[in-house]
Amino acid sequence: MPADAGQRARFADREGFLAWAFLLPTIVYLTALVLAPFGLTVAFAFSRSTSEAPSYRFGGLRAFREIFGDHVFWRSLLDTLALTGVAIAAVVILGTVVANVLLADFRFRRTVRALVLLPWTTPVALSAISWRWLLGSPGSPVDRLLLHGDSPLARTPSAAVAVAAVQVWRLTPLAAVIVMAGLTSIPRGVWDAALLDGAGFWRRLLGVTIPLTLPVTAVAALVTAAVTFADMGVVRVLTGGGPRDSTQVLPVLAYLRGVEGGDIGTGAATALFLFPLFVAGVFVVLRVMRRGS
Amino acid sequence: MRRRDETGAAAKAVEARRLVKVYEGRRDRQVRALDGVDLTSGQGEYLVLLGPSGCGKTTLLRTIAGLEQPTEGEVYIGGRLVNGLPPRVRQVAMVLQSYALYPHKTVRNNIEFPLKAENVPRHLRERKVRWAADLLDIADLLGHRPRQLSGGERQRVALARALVREPAVFLLDEPLSGLDAKLRAATRDELKRFQRQVGTATIYVTHDQEEAMGLGDRVAVLDAGRLRQVGTPRDIYDEPADTFVATFVGSPPMNLVQRGDRLVGFRPEHLLPAENVAYDSRVTMPLRIERMEYLSGDRHVYGSVTRIGQETRVIARLPATVITPLTVGETHEFAVPTDRLRFFDAEYGTRTAPVRIGG
Amino acid sequence: MNGLAARTAAREMDRQRRLATLQHVLLRATVYAGAVITALICAAPFLWGLVSAFADGSSPTTEHVRFLFHSTPFATFVLNTLIVGGLVVAVTLALALPAAYALSRLNRAWGTRVAVAILIVSLVPSPLLFLSLSRVVATLGMADSIWSLVLVYPTVTVPVSVWLLAGFLRAVPVDIEEQAMVDGHSRLGAFVRVVAPSILPGVAAVVVLTFTLAAGEFTYALTFVWSGARMPVSTGLAARLGDGDPMLWRSVQSGAVFVALPLALACGLFLDRFVAALASGSQTD
Ligand SMILES: Nc1ncnc2c1ncn2[C@@H]1O[C@H](COP(=O)(O)OP(=O)(O)OP(=O)(O)O)[C@@H](O)[C@H]1O
Ligand SMILES: [Mg+2]
Numbered sequence: 001m002p003a004d005a006g007q008r009a010r011f012a013d014r015e016g017f018l019a020w021a022f023l024l025p026t027i028v029y030l031t032a033l034v035l036a037p038f039g040l041t042v043a044f045a046f047s048r049s050t051s052e053a054p055s056y057r058f059g060g061l062r063a064f065r066e067i068f069g070d071h072v073f074w075r076s077l078l079d080t081l082a083l084t085g086v087a088i089a090a091v092v093i094l095g096t097v098v099a100n101v102l103l104a105d106f107r108f109r110r111t112v113r114a115l116v117l118l119p120w121t122t123p124v125a126l127s128a129i130s131w132r133w134l135l136g137s138p139g140s141p142v143d144r145l146l147l148h149g150d151s152p153l154a155r156t157p158s159a160a161v162a163v164a165a166v167q168v169w170r171l172t173p174l175a176a177v178i179v180m181a182g183l184t185s186i187p188r189g190v191w192d193a194a195l196l197d198g199a200g201f202w203r204r205l206l207g208v209t210i211p212l213t214l215p216v217t218a219v220a221a222l223v224t225a226a227v228t229f230a231d232m233g234v235v236r237v238l239t240g241g242g243p244r245d246s247t248q249v250l251p252v253l254a255y256l257r258g259v260e261g262g263d264i265g266t267g268a269a270t271a272l273f274l275f276p277l278f279v280a281g282v283f284v285v286l287r288v289m290r291r292g293s
Numbered sequence: 294m295r296r297r298d299e300t301g302a303a304a305k306a307v308e309a310r311r312l313v314k315v316y317e318g319r320r321d322r323q324v325r326a327l328d329g330v331d332l333t334s335g336q337g338e339y340l341v342l343l344g345p346s347g348c349g350k351t352t353l354l355r356t357i358a359g360l361e362q363p364t365e366g367e368v369y370i371g372g373r374l375v376n377g378l379p380p381r382v383r384q385v386a387m388v389l390q391s392y393a394l395y396p397h398k399t400v401r402n403n404i405e406f407p408l409k410a411e412n413v414p415r416h417l418r419e420r421k422v423r424w425a426a427d428l429l430d431i432a433d434l435l436g437h438r439p440r441q442l443s444g445g446e447r448q449r450v451a452l453a454r455a456l457v458r459e460p461a462v463f464l465l466d467e468p469l470s471g472l473d474a475k476l477r478a479a480t481r482d483e484l485k486r487f488q489r490q491v492g493t494a495t496i497y498v499t500h501d502q503e504e505a506m507g508l509g510d511r512v513a514v515l516d517a518g519r520l521r522q523v524g525t526p527r528d529i530y531d532e533p534a535d536t537f538v539a540t541f542v543g544s545p546p547m548n549l550v551q552r553g554d555r556l557v558g559f560r561p562e563h564l565l566p567a568e569n570v571a572y573d574s575r576v577t578m579p580l581r582i583e584r585m586e587y588l589s590g591d592r593h594v595y596g597s598v599t600r601i602g603q604e605t606r607v608i609a610r611l612p613a614t615v616i617t618p619l620t621v622g623e624t625h626e627f628a629v630p631t632d633r634l635r636f637f638d639a640e641y642g643t644r645t646a647p648v649r650i651g652g
Numbered sequence: 653m654n655g656l657a658a659r660t661a662a663r664e665m666d667r668q669r670r671l672a673t674l675q676h677v678l679l680r681a682t683v684y685a686g687a688v689i690t691a692l693i694c695a696a697p698f699l700w701g702l703v704s705a706f707a708d709g710s711s712p713t714t715e716h717v718r719f720l721f722h723s724t725p726f727a728t729f730v731l732n733t734l735i736v737g738g739l740v741v742a743v744t745l746a747l748a749l750p751a752a753y754a755l756s757r758l759n760r761a762w763g764t765r766v767a768v769a770i771l772i773v774s775l776v777p778s779p780l781l782f783l784s785l786s787r788v789v790a791t792l793g794m795a796d797s798i799w800s801l802v803l804v805y806p807t808v809t810v811p812v813s814v815w816l817l818a819g820f821l822r823a824v825p826v827d828i829e830e831q832a833m834v835d836g837h838s839r840l841g842a843f844v845r846v847v848a849p850s851i852l853p854g855v856a857a858v859v860v861l862t863f864t865l866a867a868g869e870f871t872y873a874l875t876f877v878w879s880g881a882r883m884p885v886s887t888g889l890a891a892r893l894g895d896g897d898p899m900l901w902r903s904v905q906s907g908a909v910f911v912a913l914p915l916a917l918a919c920g921l922f923l924d925r926f927v928a929a930l931a932s933g934s935q936t937d
Contacts (some may be wrong), residue, residue, distance in 0.1 A: 018839075019757065022750035023766060026810060029747060030773050033785070033807045040784035054787060101686040108687075114920035115691040118698060121919045122887035123868035127741060130697035132910050133704070133901060140700060159750050169693065176925065181930030189393030192360050196389075197407035197454070198381045207406065222775075230777030233870035237890050239741035251779035251871065258783045259875055269528045271779045278780070373665055379675075382668045 044268035050230055051262040063269035067257075075246040077273060080229055083249060084277070087228040088221045090168040095220055096213075103180055120173040124233035131166050132238050156246050159239050163247050166234050171227060172218025175220040182216025217287045224282055229277050250274055304371060306462050306494030306537070307334045307357060311365035314518075318391050326352040327516035334511075337492040339485065341509030343502060345541065349518040350498040351390055352526060354464045355384075357496070358385045371461050386460040388468045390498075392451040394439040395502070401435040404453045410482070411458070425453040428483060446473040449480070456487065463495040469504070481508060488550070501594075502542050506530065514538050533558075535633065536642035545608045551639055552602030559636040561593070564609040566617040570628040576601060576650050577628040582607065582621050594619065598627070601650055665740050698912055701905030720903035729888035730883050730911070733867050736798050736884055740866040741859050742804045747810050748858070752761030752817035753843070757826070767818065774811030778871045781807075800876040801884065805869060809862045816861070817931035821847070854929060857922035864915050885911055 003116055048059030067073045104111055119127060135142050136151035143151070152158035194208045234252040241248035241256075250273055258267015310381045314327040334340040340348050355361045357368055359380040369374050375383050386407070401422055403425075406419045426432040427428040429449040448471045455463060469477045477592055485508055488495050499505050505512050506526040513523040513535070522534035533539035533547070537555075539558050548564065549556045565579050584595040589615040596612050597606045609627060611617075619625055636645045673675055692699075696765050705716050720726050751770075786795070794800040822838035868906055873887040883891065889904055919926075 019754035021561075022754035024750040026747045026770070026814065027766075030770070030807065030810065033788075034773050034776055034781065037681040037781045037784035037788060040787070041780055044783060054790075095687065096688050101683055101690060104683040104687075106680075106683055106687055107754070110920070112691045113689045113923055114916050115695050116692050117919050117923065118912055118916045121864050122698075122908070124869070125870050125886045125890040126908040126911055127697060129890055129904055130701045133905055134697045136701045137704070137901065140704075173694065177926055178930060181927045184927060185931035187391065187393065189389045189391040190356075190395060192389060193393040193395070193454075194406075195360065195380045196358060196385065196387045198410040199406070200381065200410070203410055206762055208395060212395075226775050226777065230779055230871075232779065232874075233886075236870075236874075251777070252782070254779050255871075255875065257775060259786070264783055264787075268783050271783065274777050274779055278775060281775050284773070286768070287769060373662070375665075377669045377672055378665070379668075379672050381671070382665075 007136065029124060041268045041271060044264050045272050047265045047268075049264040051259070053263060059265055063263075063265040066266050067269055072248055073253065073270060075245055076250050076270075079160070079247060080249045080251075080274075080277075083167065084225050084229045086164050087167045087171065088224050091175045091224040092217055092221050093172045094146050094168065094172045095224075096217065098172060098176035098181050099179035099183060102176060103183060104196045114119075116173050116176065116275060118173075119170045120177075124231065125237050128166060128237035129232050131162070131169075135162055152241055153212045154243055159243060160247050163233065163235055163238055166238060167228050167231070170234070174227075175224055178223065179213065179216055179221040182213045182219075183214075186212050215288050218284060222284050222288075225277070226281055229274060298322075304336055305333050305369065306336050306338065307496065308332070308369040308372075309357065310367045310369070312353070312356060312368070314356055314361060314362045314363045321528075327356065329366075330515075330518070330520050332513055332520060332523065334494050334496055337494055339488055339495050339497065339503040339508060339510045341512045342496060342498045342515055343505040343512055343542075344500065344515035346500060346587070348515045350500075351466055352518075354387065354466050354496065354498060354514070357462075358387050358464055359383050359483050383546070384461040385464055385470050386455040386458045386462075388448075388451045388455045388466055389465040390470075392447045394447055394450055394454075396439050398438070399435065400431065400439070400442070400450050403439070403450055404457055404621075406434075407454060407458050409480075418465040421457040422453075425457045428456070428487065428564050429480065430606040445473065445476065448472065453482075453486075457489075460493065463493055463497075465495065465496045467500070468497075470499075477504075484508075485515055502544070507541070514541065516541070525626060532644075534644055536637050537637065538639070545610065547607070547635070548607040549637070550598065550605045550607070551604040552648075554639045555635055555645060556639050556642075556648070557602055558637060559629045560609040561608045562612070563629050563633040564607065564627055565611060565615060565629075566619070567628040568624040569615050570630055574631040574633055575628040576634060577626055579624050580627040581608070581624045582619055585619065585621060672714045698909050701909055705765050705906035706903050707908070716902040717906050719900075720907050724900075724907075725881055725888065726885075726901065726903075726907050727877075728884040729883055732798055732882065732888075733884040733911075736801045736805070737866045739802045740809060741862045743802065743806045744809045744862045745855070745859070747806060747853070748813035748817055751819055753847075754815045755818045756815065756821035767815070770814055774808075774815075778808070782871050782875045785872070789876050794876075796877055796879050796882060797879065798882060798884065801866075801869075801873060802878070804872050805866050808869060809865050812865070813858045813862055816858050816926070816929045817851070817854065820851045822872040823928070824850050853922075854925055857925040857929070860918045860922050860928070863918070864919060867911070867915065 006094075040064075043056065046061070047064055048057045048062055049055065051128060060183050098116065102109075102116065102188045121190075122130075132153065136153045137143065146152065152162055190208065191204075192210070194204045199207060230251060232249070232255060235247055235249050235252050236255075239247045241252055243246040250270055257270055258264050261267070308435070309330050309332045310389050312327050312330040312332075313325070314445075316324040316326055320325055328349075330349075330353060332340075332353075335628070342353065344350050352361065356363050357370070359368075359375065359378060359382075360621070370383055370385070395406065397472060398406065404422050404425060405418050411572075413421070418423060421437070423432070426435055431446060431449050431453065434442060436447060440452070442450065448468060449461060451467050452465070455465070469480055472480060481504065497508060507531070509526055512529050514529060515538050522529060522538045523546045524532070529538060529542055533542065536549060536556060540549070543560060547560050549558050549560045564580075565597050567575070578598040579600060580594070580596045580598045582594055582596040583606075585594075586593040591614070592611040594609040594611060595606070596609075597604050617625075634647065634650070636647050637643060638645050705714055757763075769897050780925060787799040789795050789803070792800075792803070794803060828850075829842045829848055832846040833839060867884070868886055870886050873884055874891075877883050877887070880888070883908075889907055929930065
C-alpha cells in the first residue's frame with residue numbers, strides 16, 4: 001500500500017513536470033517577443049533614438065514634451081478614444097442582433113453565414129480598399145446617392161463617420177460569433193421555463209436573457225475595443241488620417257512619427273498612450289473571469 | 294362547431310385530440326414522436342403518463358404546454374382550444390425534465406419568478422415561497438444559487454417553482470427522478486396530498502411503474518408515440534389491453550405462452566403449485582424448475598412450462614404462505630385460476646376473447 | 653351571466669391567438685429581413701467591387717482581371733501570403749497544441765492563472781510593439797523579408813489558438829484518455845490515439861483561423877516589409893496599387909474579392925466549431 005502511494009505520487013510529479021515542459025516553449029516565445037519588446041518600447045519612449053542612429057541614447061522626457069506640444073497628437077488621442085467608444089457600443093448592439101439572426105432557423109442560412117463572415121475574414125487593408133472604392137469613386141452607388149458631390153472621405157464629419165462605420169462593419173461579425181457562443185451555452189430549458197412561467201417579452205429580456213449573456217457581451221466588447229484601438233489599417237487606407245488630420249488615430253501617428261519620420265522616441269511615446277486602454281481592458285477581463293467562476 | 298366542442302369538454306381539464314408531432318431530423322429524417330394521441334384528463338385528476346424512454350412522454354407534455362406546436366391535432370385546456378396560443382396564456386405550470394433553473398438567480402428568486410410575472414404582491418409572494426420551501430424541505434437553500442445545489446435539490450426547487458402558482462394544470466416531467474428512494478417516497482406523498490388539497494389537474498410523467506401505479510388516479514401507457522391503454526392502475530394491471538402493457542407493467546412481467554394463433558398470459562403471482570389452486574376452475578401445466586430466488590419472503594421460480602402451448606420460459610412468484618417443497622431440476626405440476634388467464638392475438642398483440650383450455 | 657362570461661373568455665382567447673400568430677409572423681419577417689439586410693451590408697463593398705471589376709459601362713469584361721494577374725505583382729503577393737500563412741500555421745500549432753494540452757490537464761489553480769496570463773498577452777496592442785520589434789527584426793537580419801513576419805505573427809496567433817484548443821480539449825472527457833491508458837497505452841499513446849482524433853476538427857478550425865489572422869495582419873507587415881515583391885497581399889495591394897488610375901483600381905477590387913471569398917468560405921465551414929469552442933471555454937471558467 002505505501003509503495004503504491006509512493007508510485008502514484010511520482011507519477012503525478014512527472015505529469016506536472018510534463019505540463020510545464022509543454023508550456024515552456026510558448027512562455028519563452030511570448031516573453032521574448034511580447035514582454036521584452038514592450039519593455040523596449042517603454043525604454044525608447046525615454047530616448048532620443050532615431051532610425052539613422054538606432055542605438056539607445058537616454059533622452060529623458062524629451063519625446064513626451066514634443067508630442068504634448070503637437071496638436072495632432074491630442075486630436076489622435078481623442079479620436080482613438082471616441083472611435084473605440086462608438087465601436088464598442090455599436091458593435092455590441094449590432095453583434096447581438098446579428099447573433100440572434102444567425103441562430104434563427106431560416107433558408108439559405110449557410111450562405112448568409114458565409115457572407116456575414118466576409119467583413120471579419122477579409123484582410124483589413126483589402127476591405128478598406130473596397131470601401132474606399134465604394135465611397136469615393138466616381139459613379140459608385142454612394143457617389144450617385146450623393147449626386148456626384150465631393151467624396152464623403154474628403155469632408156470632415158463624414159470621413160470620421162466612415163472610419164467608425166467601417167470599423168463597426170468589420171468587427172460586428174466577430175462580436176456576433178462571440179455572442180452566439182454565449183447564447184448557445186445557455187441551456188435550452190431555461191428559455192422554456194421562462195415561457196412557462198408566464199414571463200412576457202420584456203421580462204424575459206431583462207430578467208433572463210440579458211443577465212445570462214452579460215459576461216459574453218463583455219468579452220465581445222473587450223475584443224472590439226482591443227482590435228479597434230490597435231488598428232491602423234482602416235484609417236491608413238481609407239482616409240490616411242485626413243482630411244487635415246481630422247481622422248488621425250494613435251497607432252497611425254506612432255507609425256508616421258516612428259517609422260516614416262524616423263524619430264523612434266516620439267513614436268514609442270505616442271504608442272505608449274495606448275497602454276492605459278490596454279490596462280483597462282485587462283481589468284475588465286479579470287473582472288469578468290472572477291464573476292464567471 | 295367550436296362552440297359545441299367547448300361546452301362538451303367543460304369537465305375536462307386537458308384534452309388532446311389526434312395529436313401528431315413530427316420532428317424534422319437531420320438529412321430529411323423524420324421522427325414521429327407522437328403518432329395520433331387521444332388523451333383526456335379530468336378536472337382534479339392525477340393522471341400518470343407511463344412509458345419507456347424515448348416513447349414521447351416529454352413531447353406530449355411540451356405540446357400540451359405550448360412549447361411545441363403539434364404537427365396535427367388539437368389541444369384543449371379547460372375546454373378551450375389552445376392551439377397557437379403561447380404557454381403564458383395557457384396557464385400551465387410545468388417542471389421540465391432538465392429542471393431548467395435560472396442559473397443567475399437565487400433559489401428564492403427562481404421560485405418567485407413566475408409570481409412576479411403574474412404581478413403577485415410582495416407579501417403574498419413571500420408567503421408562498423416560504424410555504425413551498427417548507428413543503429419541499431429546501432428552506433435552508435433559499436439564498437443559494439442553482440450551481441451550488443445537488444441534483445435532487447435542484448429538482449425540488451424546480452418543483453417548488455411550479456407549485457407556487459395556481460395554474461389550470463400541473464405538468465410534471467419526471468420530477469422525482471433525481472431523489473433517493475426515501476426522499477422520493479416522502480415527496481411523492483406530499484405531492485399527492487398537495488394535489489388532493491388544491492384539486493388541480495395534474496399530468497405526471499414517469500418511467501417508474503411503481504410510482505405510476507402508486508400515484509395515479511388513472512395511468513396512460515405510451516409506447517412509440519401511441520397510447521396503448523388508459524385506465525385505473527387496477528385496469529392496467531389486471532386487464533392489460535395488449536402484450537406491450539402486459540409486459541411493461543408488473544415486475545416480473547406477465548408470462549406469455551404461445552398457443553396456436555393466441556398468446557396466453559398470466560401473472561407470476563397467479564402461477565402456483567397446483568395443490569394451491571381451487572380444483573374446479575384452473576388450468577394446469579407441468580413446470581420444470583431451473584432456478585429459484587428468495588426475495589423478501591417470496592419465492593421466485595424460474596422454469597419452463599409445456600402442455601398449454603409451446604414450451605416457454607416463465608416465472609412464478611410464490612408468496613411465503615405457499616409452503617410446497619420444490620427442488621431445482623424437478624418437474625412440478627403448476628396451475629393458474631382460469632379467470633386469471635388473459636388472451637392476446639399472437640400476431641398483433643391485441644387483447645382477444647378467452648378461449649377454452651382443457652385440463 | 654355564465655354564458656356571457658364564457659363568451660368574453662372565448663373572445664379573449666381568440667384575441668390572444670391572433671396576437672400570437674401576429675407575433676410569430678412578425679418574428680419570421682424580422683428574421684428574414686435581418687438576414688437579408690445583414691448579408692447585403694456585409695457584402696456591399698465586395699459586390700460593388702465585383703460589379704466594377706467585371707463590367708465596363710454595361711458590357712461584361714475580364715480585362716481588369718487579366719491585368720491584375722499579368723501586369724501587377726498580385727500573384728507574388730498571394731504567394732507570399734500563402735508562404736507566410738502556412739509557416740505561421742505550422743509554428744502556431746507546434747507551440748499552441750502542447751501548451752493547450754498542458755493547460756487543459758494541469759491542476760486548476762495554476763492552469764487558470766497561466767491561461768489568464770496568455771489571454772492578457774493576446775490583448776497587448778501591436779502599436780506598442782512594432783517599433784521595438786522592428787529593431788529586433790533588424791538585429792536578426794530579417795528586415796524587409798517575409799521571415800520577419802513568420803517570426804512575429806505567432807505572437808498574435810498563439811494566444812488565441814491556445815485558448816481555442818484548450819476549449820476543444822476540455823470538451824474531451826479525461827475519462828476516455830484514462831480508459832486508453834488502462835487499456836495499455838502510454839500517456840502519449842493515449843493522446844495520439846484517442847484525444848488527437850477527437851479534436852481534429854477543432855485543430856482544423858484553428859488552422860483556418862490562424863491563417864486568416866496571418867493573412868489579414870497589417871501593422872507588422874507595413875513596418876517590417878517595404879520592398880514591393882516581398883510584401884504579402886494585405887499591404888501589397890494597398891501600398892502598390894492603392895493610388896493611381898481608376899483602371900488599376902478596378903483590378904484591385906477583383907483582387908480583394910479573390911482573397912476575401914475563399915477566406916470567408918473556409919471560416920464559414922468552421923463557424924459552428926468556433927462557437928462551440930468559445931462556448932465551452934466560457935462555461936468552464
Ligand atoms: N427536438 C427534437 N428533435 C428531433 N427529435 C426529437 C426532439 N425531441 C425529441 N425527439 C425524439 O422524439 C422521441 C420522443 O422523445 P421524448 O423526449 O418525448 O421521449 P421521452 O418519452 O420523454 O423519453 P425519456 O423517458 O427518456 O425522457 C425520441 O425518439 C426523441 O429522439
Ligand atoms: Mg422525457
